[in-house]
Amino acid sequence: MSVRILTKDLLALLNDHLLTAAEETGLAGCAGILLHTSKVEENAEVGAVNCLIATSTNGRVVGHSWVEAGGSILPTLLPVNYVRALIESLKKLLNKDNKNDHVSDLRRDGEDVVIAEDPDLFGHGFTQRFAWSDLDTFPRTVFPLLASVHLTAPKDLKAVENRTDYTASALSAFLTIANRHSGTVSLYRVHQSMNVHVQIGVSYRGVIAPSKGWNDSDLADGQAPDIGVYAADLPPLPDPDDAETDTADTEPAGANA
Numbered sequence: 025m026s027v028r029i030l031t032k033d034l035l036a037l038l039n040d041h042l043l044t045a046a047e048e049t050g051l052a053g054c055a056g057i058l059l060h061t062s063k064v065e066e067n068a069e070v071g072a073v074n075c076l077i078a079t080s081t082n083g084r085v086v087g088h089s090w091v092e093a094g095g096s097i098l099p100t101l102l103p104v105n106y107v108r109a110l111i112e113s114l115k116k117l118l119n120k121d122n123k124n125d126h127v128s129d130l131r132r133d134g135e136d137v138v139i140a141e142d143p144d145l146f147g148h149g150f151t152q153r154f155a156w157s158d159l160d161t162f163p164r165t166v167f168p169l170l171a172s173v174h175l176t177a178p179k180d181l182k183a184v185e186n187r188t189d190y191t192a193s194a195l196s197a198f199l200t201i202a203n204r205h206s207g208t209v210s211l212y213r214v215h216q217s218m219n220v221h222v223q224i225g226v227s228y229r230g231v232i233a234p235s236k237g238w239n240d241s242d243l244a245d246g247q248a249p250d251i252g253v254y255a256a257d258l259p260p261l262p263d264p265d266d267a268e269t270d271t272a273d274t275e276p277a278g279a280n281a
Contacts, residue, residue: 026131027061027076028142029093032123034130035114037078037091038107040204043197044087044230045080045104049161052083056157057107059130060099064090066226076130081166084194087201088170089228100132101157110139113152117141132156169219169231177215185246188216189235198222198230216246 038057046053058079063072076093079086102110118126127142137156141149177184202209202224211232212221222230 025096025098026129027093027095027097028127028129029076029091030124031114031117031126031128031141033091033093034076034128034139035111035118036204037076037089038102038111038114040089040201040228041078041080041087042104042107042111043200044082044085046082047104053081054101054162055104056080056101056162057104058099058101058159058162059097061093061096062090064227079166081163084191084233085197086166086170086231087197087228088166088230091227097130097132099159100137101159101162102137103154103157106154110152110154113150114139117150170221170229173212173221174214174218177218181215181217184214185216186248187246188213188220189237190220190232191235194232194235198224198232201228 041057045057046055049055060077062075062077064075064077065072067073073092074094074096075090076097077088077090079088081087114128117128129138129140129142131138133153135155136153138151138153140151198209201207205225205228207225207228210223212223213234216234217236218234220232220234222228222232224230
């Protein structure tokens with residue numbers, strides 16, 4: 025079993041999911057990127073497309089996205105420390121002349137993951153091998169969390185407020201990904217203390233946990249910003265009609281003759 029994929033697509037997938045993975049083992053979430061293959065049906069005209077799917081989480085955010093690829097692979101967890109090295113190696117394989125057709129092969133070999141230039145195209149070219157991580161370290165709550173979208177807030181929660189807080193580091197991951205793909209970050213929020221669902225384009229889903237400490241206080245006020253606006257004392261703009269009159273008055277004699 026192996027996956028054949030454009031190297032630039034694999035590189036983009038790994039780069040995006042490093043942003044939502046834990047940075048090291050022992051932290052919340054998982055210090056790995058989970059890869060698997062599946063048929064994806066997001067376009068009725070195109071039908072099912074075989075894709076390589078990546079998922080990662082650091083406990084505050086979840087990222088889940090896919091790219092078209094051939095073949096298949098069992099769920100495989102790539103350790104982030106090896107992924108960083110792999111990304112640097114893959115970058116060196118691409119240039120302006122080959123980036124749209126350079127293909128890599130991804131497969132499992134015993135306890136290892138092997139990433140290589142497509143042997144049918146490049147013979148015995150670049151190959152990188154490293155041990156995959158234990159799947160038991162990947163949180164089983166991630167996929168149910170992604171799939172559970174609330175349309176209304178549960179009645180046992182506090183009243184819905186306008187305010188929702190996010191840490192800068194959590195929100196920045198999705199902003200960076202959207203910027204890379206020239207996309208828009210769409211947020212789906214029903215309550216200030218509940219997870220917020222994220223969509224970027226047509227192949228990226230995510231979840232972000234709000235920073236909800238303020239909501240736990242009895243003095244919380246989430247209807248509107250509670251600091252002021254201090255406007256500058258600006259002179260009024262000139263009346264456009266007055267500007268046209270001034271122009272006519274200054275035209276040289278004979279200009280309209």
